Amino acid sequence: MIFESHAHYDDKKFDSDRDGLLASLAAHGIGQVINVGSDFEACQKTLALTEQYGFLYGALGIHPSDVSDLTEDALQWISQKTQLPKIVAIGEIGLDYYWEKDSEAQRTQRFWFCRQMELARETGLPVIIHSREAAEDTLKLMQGIHAEEIPGVIHCFSYSLEMAKAWLNMGYYIGIGGVVTFHNAKKLKEVATQIPLERILLETDCPYLSPEPNRGKRNSSLNLPYVAQEIARLRQVSVEEVIEATAENARRLFPKAAPCENHSAQ
Ligand code: NI
Numbered sequence: 001m002i003f004e005s006h007a008h009y010d011d012k013k014f015d016s017d018r019d020g021l022l023a024s025l026a027a028h029g030i031g032q033v034i035n036v037g038s039d040f041e042a043c044q045k046t047l048a049l050t051e052q053y054g055f056l057y058g059a060l061g062i063h064p065s066d067v068s069d070l071t072e073d074a075l076q077w078i079s080q081k082t083q084l085p086k087i088v089a090i091g092e093i094g095l096d097y098y099w100e101k102d103s104e105a106q107r108t109q110r111f112w113f114c115r116q117m118e119l120a121r122e123t124g125l126p127v128i129i130h131s132r133e134a135a136e137d138t139l140k141l142m143q144g145i146h147a148e149e150i151p152g153v154i155h156c157f158s159y160s161l162e163m164a165k166a167w168l169n170m171g172y173y174i175g176i177g178g179v180v181t182f183h184n185a186k187k188l189k190e191v192a193t194q195i196p197l198e199r200i201l202l203e204t205d206c207p208y209l210s211p212e213p214n215r216g217k218r219n220s221s222l223n224l225p226y227v228a229q230e231i232a233r234l235r236q237v238s239v240e241e242v243i244e245a246t247a248e249n250a251r252r253l254f255p256k257a258a259p260c261e262n263h264s265a266q
Contacts, residue, residue, distance in 0.1 A: 091128025
């Protein structure tokens with residue numbers, strides 16, 4: 001079964017068919033899903049979804065594009081909720097200089113990224129990191145706080161193989177999604193080919209970033225087989241091997257999302 005490590009089913013693009021879609025995932029080979037919070041409201045909706053669906057787990061955190069009105073009270077709330085059995089990670093957190101060019105606002109992003117990394121350390125949970133056009137600052141900040149002591153994934157990886165290796169050396173996983181199927185995604189295809197399979201996680205970031213042949217449409221976990229197929233093609237291994245290895249990786253990184261051997265993911 002596929003382990004979907006990064007989805008946003010709280011997004012309003014799923015309002016019309018969320019329940020039917022989520023109920024159909026298991027029949028399409030999707031075993032587990034991590035729904036990832038991006039702002040405070042998304043975190044609350046994520047919690048509700050974890051209560052509704054046995055196979056769905058939650059990550060709580062504030063995305064760099066949404067930190068402008070983040071408060072210590074909100075972090076306190078997140079910190080409390082991390083004790084719930086189905087909250088498996090802190091995320092998504094990080095730096096996004098693509099959408100934020102203002103240097104003062106970028107400094108605010110770094111402050112809250114650091115603060116949420118420390119929250120992960122305190123709670124013992126792994127992190128889901130978003131980093132866009134901020135490779136060097138992300139790496140520098142993480143090295144500065146000894147982030148190699150905090151397990152995590154660099155989600156929707158968009159940098160070079162060299163940068164991937166720097167994070168692999170810190171023990172991090174690399175999240176790969178629909179972009180790997182794009183014809184012009186040379187860098188990511190190289191990363192997906194060269195890094196150890198034991199460090200790759202499958203993800204959609206849905207509703208965004210649909211893979212070929214559904215590029216441009218709303219994404220969902222149902223498209224993950226296309227991502228697995230492309231990784232398998234690049235590495236010249238079977239699709240089953242990619243699906244099994246990446247699911248095992250996700251259960252290793254997110255131990256709270258690992259079901260007991262004798263129970264189904266439901
Ligand atoms: Ni995301």
